[in-house]
Amino acid sequence: GEDVEQSLFLSVREGDSSVINCTYTDSSSTYLYWYKQEPGAGLQLLTYIFSNMDMKQDQRLTVLLNKKDKHLSLRIADTQTGDSAIYFCAETNLNSGGYQKVTFGTGTKLQVIP
Amino acid sequence: DVKVTQSSRYLVKRTGEKVFLECVQDMDHENMFWYRQDPGLGLRLIYFSYDVKMKEKGDIPEGYSVSREKKERFSLILESASTNQTSMYLCASKRIGSYEQYFGPGTRLTVT
Numbered sequence: 001g002e003d004v005e006q007s008l009f010l011s012v013r014e015g016d017s018s019v020i021n022c023t024y025t026d027s028s029s030t031y032l033y034w035y036k037q038e039p040g041a042g043l044q045l046l047t048y049i050f051s052n053m054d055m056k057q058d059q060r061l062t063v064l065l066n067k068k069d070k071h072l073s074l075r076i077a078d079t080q081t082g083d084s085a086i087y088f089c090a091e092t093n094l095n096s097g098g099y100q101k102v103t104f105g106t107g108t109k110l111q112v113i114p
Numbered sequence: 115d116v117k118v119t120q121s122s123r124y125l126v127k128r129t130g131e132k133v134f135l136e137c138v139q140d141m142d143h144e145n146m147f148w149y150r151q152d153p154g155l156g157l158r159l160i161y162f163s164y165d166v167k168m169k170e171k172g173d174i175p176e177g178y179s180v181s182r183e184k185k186e187r188f189s190l191i192l193e194s195a196s197t198n199q200t201s202m203y204l205c206a207s208k209r210i211g212s213y214e215q216y217f218g219p220g221t222r223l224t225v226t
Contacts, residue, residue, distance in 0.1 A: 040219070040220075041219055042204055042206075042219045043157075043204070043217040045215070048213060048214075088156065088157065101159070102159075104157040104158075106154055106155060107156050
C-alpha cells in the first residue's frame with residue numbers, strides 16, 4: 001500500500017529557515033498536502049500542491065516537489081515561535097476510483113528556539 | 115468557517131466499557147472520517163462515511179464501529195474498550211470532490 005515517511009523531529013532557531021522533508025511511495029499521487037497541528041488542536045490544511053507542479057510559494061511557505069524521487073519538502077522562511085507544531089505530509093490519488101484515500105505521514109514536530 | 119466539533123476533549127474509560135465518540139460538522143459535508151493518532155504512527159483511518167447511512171472500513175477498523183444516521187453527525191463506537199485503544203481520536207469532514215479535509219480538535223481517550 002501507499003506509504004508516507006517523515007523524520008519525527010526538527011529543531012531550529014527563531015528567524016532561521018526550516019525545511020521539513022517527506023517521501024512517498026505512490027507514483028500516482030495527485031495531490032500532496034502539508035497539514036499543521038498546533039498543540040491541543042486538530043489538523044489544519046497549510047498548503048497543497050498538484051502533482052504536475054514542481055514548486056508552490058505562499059508567503060513564507062515554499063513547497064518543492066520532486067516527482068522522480070517522490071520527495072516533497074516544506075520550507076518555512078523566517079521561522080517564528082508560532083510555527084512550533086507538528087507538520088504532516090499527506091498524499092491522495094484521485095485516479096484510484098471510489099474513495100480517494102488520504103495517506104498521512106508520521107508527522108514532524110518542529111520546535112522553534114527563541 | 116467550517117466547524118467540526120467533537121463531544122469531548124478528554125475521556126477516561128475502563129476496560130470493557132462501551133464508548134461513544136461523537137462528531138458534528140456544520141457545513142453540510144457529505145464525507146466524514148474517523149482517525150486515530152499515535153506518536154510515531156501518524157494518522158490512521160478507522161472508518162469513513164460517504165454520506166448518510168453509508169460507511170466503509172478504513173485501515174484499522176477492528177474493535178470499532180460507526181453510525182451515521184444524520185448528515186452532520188458521525189459517531190465512533192468502541193464496543194468493548196481495551197487499553198490498546200488509548201489514543202487521540204480525530205474526526206474530519208469534507209465536501210465530495212474537494213481535496214481539503216476539515217478536522218475537529220480531537221478526543222484524547224484513555225482506557226484503564
